[in-house]
Amino acid sequence: MTNTDHMPLAEPASSSEIPVDSGGTGRAYRFDGLAAAVLDNRGSVVRWSRAAEDLTGVTAEEVCGHPVLELVADLPDDLRSATQMPASGRVRLLHQCGNIIDVTFRAIEVDDAEEFLVLAAPTHHVADHEQGAALLRALSSQNRITIALHDMDLATVQTNATPGTFDDRPVQPGTRLCDVLCAEDAETLEAVLRQVLETGAPVVRQKQQVSWRHDPARRHALCLSAFRLEDARGRPTGVAALYIDSTDALRARRNLDLAREVAEQVGKSLDVVRTAQDLADVLVPAFGDLAAVVLAQSVFDGDKPPKQLGGGDLHLRTAALAPTTAAWPAGSRCGAPVPPLSDHPLLRSSQHGKTVVYGRDDFIALMGGPQPAESVLPKDAHAVMVAPLYARGLTLGHIVVWRTGRSDPFTEDETDLMTQIASRGALAIDNARRYTREHRAAVALQQRLLPPATTDTPAAETAGVYLPAGGGADISGDWYDAIALPSLRLALVAGDVVGHGMPASATLGRLRAAIQTLADLEMEPDELLTRIADLVQRLAAEAPPGDHDSIGATCLYAVYDPVTQRCTLASAGHPPPVLLRPDGTAEVVPISPGPPLSVSGMPYETTTIDLEPGSILALYTDGLVERGGRDIDQGFRRLTDALAASCRPDRALDETGRALLAHLVDQAPRDDATLLLARTRAIPAEDTAHWEIPADPAAVSKAREWATRQLTAWGLDDLLFATELIVSELVTNAIRYGRPPSQLRLIRHNVLVCEVTDSSSTQPRLRRARTTDEGGRGLFLVAQLAARWGCRHGQNCKTIWCEQLIECPP
Template sequence: MDTENVKNAYSTGAFPGSTGVSGSGPSGRLYACDGLAAAVLDDRGVVVRWTGTAEDLTGFRAEEVCGRPVQELVADLPDDPRGAREMPASGRVRLRHQRGDTIDVTFRTTEVGDSAEVLVLAAPTHHVADQEQGAALLRALSAQNRITIAVHDTDLITVQTNATPDPPDGPPVQPGTRLGDVLCAKDAENLEAVLRQVLETGAPVIRRTQEMSWRHDPARRHALALSAFRLEDARGRPTGVAALYLDSADDLRARRHLDLAREVAEQVGGSLDVVRTAQDLADVLAPGFGDLAAVDLAHSVLDGEEPSKHLNGGNMGNAALAPATAVWPAGIKRGECIPPLPDHPLWRSFLHGEPVVFSLDDFSAVINDLQLVDYLVPKNTHSVMVAPLHARGLTLGTITAWRCGRSDPFTEDEADLMKQIASRGALAIDNARRYTREHRAAVALQQLLLPPATTDTPAAETAGAYLPAGGGAEISGDWYDAIALPSLRLALVAGDVVGNGMPANITMGRLRAAIQTLADLELEPDELLTRIADLVQRLAAEAPPGDHDIVGATCLYAVYDPVTKRCAMASAGHPPPVLVRPDGTAEAVAISPGPPLAVIGLPYETTMIDVEPGSVLALYTDGLVERDDRDIGQGLRCLTEALAAYCRPDRALDETGRALLTDLADQAPRDDAALLLARTRAVPAADTAHWEIPADPTAVSKAREWITRQLTLWGLDDLLFTTELIVSELVTNAIRYGRAPMDLRLIRHNVLVCEVTDSSSTQPRLRRARTTDEGGRGLFLVAQLGGRWGCRHGQNGKTIWSEQAIEESP
């Protein structure tokens, strides 16, 4: 509405340079003329001159009016005409129109020189009112401090303006100047393009945001809302363009605040790393909010723990600085401790989550230590804002923003914005802190649950490697194990629990403990997996409602015997192992996998293979062979080829395992990957002895003779007495309670193993015999004389064994 009034005022001649006059009669017909209607009257009021504009206004030609009294043109005038000199200096009358209508006009008279003639100027009354209102509107607009108005001609030269430079000591803006004389070249070019489009098309521009700088102060930007419209004369011809500039700094600031809040919401909190989250927060604030920004956090927060109740600089360290290219004080470095700050009432407001704004002088007064101020404050700083990172009742640290150079100081409304940003950033940091704590607990738990990375046993040397999902961000339930068994044998295990996080870790720990316990019972691989499947079913039944289907696992269990150089294995839905022979060839072992451990009722099958000494047996989980760009079959082929290339006799197994994980796994795998490598060994034939025992009680004495000769040959005379007693008891029990065929075997390594095998499945049991009992003391003697003893069942019978330690010679 205001712009329309200004436009009308210009078009009706209210401003200098305007000549257009137009009007309409009561019937709505338009009367227009190029200038003010003018006529000259003599001293009697007779028209002596009649201009063309008067003819345009009234419709009467000069020859029709000249020589007649002017009163004849005035409607509703009494019949008592007065002379022209008695005419008022100005007034308002109704003139007759040639078509019979009347026109309400406002006139003004003035004497013509020294003659008695009078010049009368007239215009339609409503146009005169429009001119007066337009002039008043222009004066009012020109007087507004936040509104700048400028009138440009068709060449975009300034005709009239109320613009003043900012700061006031700049050069004045005068009529006759061009935009390029007062504005920076690029800004002037952009603004002229907008005004020229308005001038050419006639389409106005309303509240278009325009940023510009004065030529004498190019570093300072001004945000203005531009409204521009074309000026036209009475015939619609362009005469120039008028522009109004409203100070929109507040609107732009509010928009930037909204944009900044949106950026914080979008960019902060996407990482679960505390330092990364702090850096994201600092990067959003600088330079979007301040020229520099820093995030300082309590040391305990960086470790994932809760901060202390009395947070100060002494127990905080810098976590993030922004921008990275800024020149910081010599003391501020990422990761370094912040010096203790003096106690001050303003610092206590941090406990309530309130930001504090300082000028440099105020900040120096609060610190009261010039050396500490130099340590903390970047150069050219004039305004500082410090806000606490307060979340869930904890103060995690502080965020500090600085403004330097010609930047505007921080304001109170910006303090409110900083409070909102700090609150959102603190929640993101606290989420990352809590995740760090849980993640470290899960990692620590898994490290405690997993076996040593390397083992060295008579059967094999082993090396395990584990890669968590997400590049370390997630912990799942993959595991491996190497369990030393009696008779120098070694059990190898690889498993994968369904799910991730702490529940998967706990399930993995329970399964690993159960497998170790069952392995000590020396069950066959298929029998052991059947028992474990029963356990998984019980775990699923104990799970909360709705979680039964996510309790499960796959597992591969293998037992290698270095005496027979054979390996027995069974799979519960697990990928097959890969065997790398000493000659460098590698292949996946053909096994018959059974169902995963969550499924019961289906049998498992034991597969037996021969393994040459020096071979490498690789057990792994599916995270190593499954990737987005390949299926499990392709992944198994890649693993087999890589094992053939990496498993060299001169290369350490742990180094080989790390290299394989690095090459085969994704950068941030979706699933955990575990790998167990075992380089097999064999017990030399010279370190074993074997005899068949006849089903005759006299075989006990023969067995003692065999033992005496063999131990003497091995130089183990110190074990001769105890070994004879152990063998006598074991052979006697086999003959008395077992069935043929029966065997006796000795194995020498770091221990001496005595084994007696028979075809009976009866389980021997250790008991305490009563004083009057004639038997029942055999196994008791075996247990007392040997280091440990046990019994294992096979497909064709059982084996009772006993171990004795062999002391090394000086």
């Protein structure tokens, strides 16, 4: 109940009980009201009131006709020298029992100074009365405190409420709370006052929400303190109530709390939609009844929004609504596009960065009429505030807050607050947009760097699965690879680059390219890892100062030969693979891991295992077995058990990989997880043929004859001529330039592989012979007749190979 002008309350009459000790007897003399006496012009007592008897203990019969000075214990000097009755002063009176009472008096002339009316009271009572009156006047003058005295029926007796406080009408004596407040609120307050009146227990700072009777739509926050009024004998006479209107204070506190909550809650996520939803949730119900966040469609994809002014289709889409359980119109659903808008002046103001408030009619005009507005206008909405989300020179969208029903209209202070909230929210959404853009680029790069998820080669069927850290929120340098090698072999790779983000992805790309290049040179796994370790050292040396230690990786490299059904592998600080055999048993392959690739100059050891056809070899990164600080051995056991339980011959390998990853990895892992599954195959023995080459030049013709017979048996007559020439040249080179023992091998699959192995490490070299040269055309002929050719080195041997395509029958 706020008032601006104040009518001070009347000072209450003094009524008190004055204990006066009567000679140590402990008896108390009661004193109520003011002591009154009438004196004549000589100072003799003419009349003596009952209150004067209570004050002095002297009766009227005893004092009337006697000078009043007989009751004075000692007269002050200023009174002693006075020639007439003073208007006021202080004297000490003798009580009949012998005590002395300090009193303050006031004299009033009566009948042309023939008589004087003297009023007196104990001095300390007068001081208390003056202080109480001063306190009451001070309280009455406070413009935010309304004081009301209510009688036993709770009707208003006195109040400092002024005209203008309630409906521009003064509060008359006898006014009830129901005449000022809405009936329900008045009933609540009267119940509180009645309890105070009945129990005597005061109420201190009790908060109440009320509405004035003339303005029921607007709610006010009252802070009520009330205490019971009693007379001198302790009997209740009414209730004194202090009403403090704390609406503005609570609104200011609410605004501060809202600003703090926006700072704490908005911006924790780097997802655009999640950030928009957090912003909408904070605003309801603290700021409005309904809230929506609409964003430019390009913002969802991380792109910059277009700069547009005026109406039309602004390409906006609803990103968040609060509360989500509200009965929103069909056109305001999450994800729904915002309909075209008319070129309204308030829209222009909003597009220039100003927070604007629309009335219901303005909003309907903005939407182009009642019918278009119906699809987006919430029920009972009477006001809407629209604040632009403007950050870093871009208008990302808008915050739209609705107030419905009996809620208060928006104020200018709330408009300023919403501008601040929108500024903070815009920065959070723009951060999420920029992250979305960078993340999308990193994901695209990662997808380009990884091989196809599945491959199908003569050596094995493979399926790879990759899960970035944070369930896709972060990108790292984990990778896998399946590289087809000559002679139907297959290289399997799993690696983990140190770090996250684009630098890790860039390092991944360089390492994968280097491994593919070295794999084509058909190096042994240990030698290949040694070369890659040297490369990592060079990359670390090229890194900026301070980043040298952040360049590193682990890697597992394996080569499987479907002819021999053997797999040779080596590890550079990488976890060992898990092998699932056709009989369903699973085990971790025992290997001797070398140092990570960031440490060069250390040797790597190879391990060779036999793989039956249908075996599954699982290569992975540590994110699959390290989980929440769990022991690494426990992670190996979980992986082994899950692999044995999930891998079935009738189940697609990629489906198995996804199921394993979902089972073994947390929903939002802290590290990347990569899994490569390879189901091995074998080349049947009837599709291979071997022939030992004697160290005799005559063996060349025998090798041609042997090859011809073998191709005829395989039904490859169309390759006889080319194969005879290839065999002739390769065997001749092995006898002439190599060292025994030598071997010729033919492999039939979708290609015909011809291999000649000898014990020499000399690298063959392709050259173009001159027309007068008698030799030097062997490898040139092989290169022309075969689809591809090459040379690989083994331990104390080398193999020259070539492949010819086999045409499938129609």
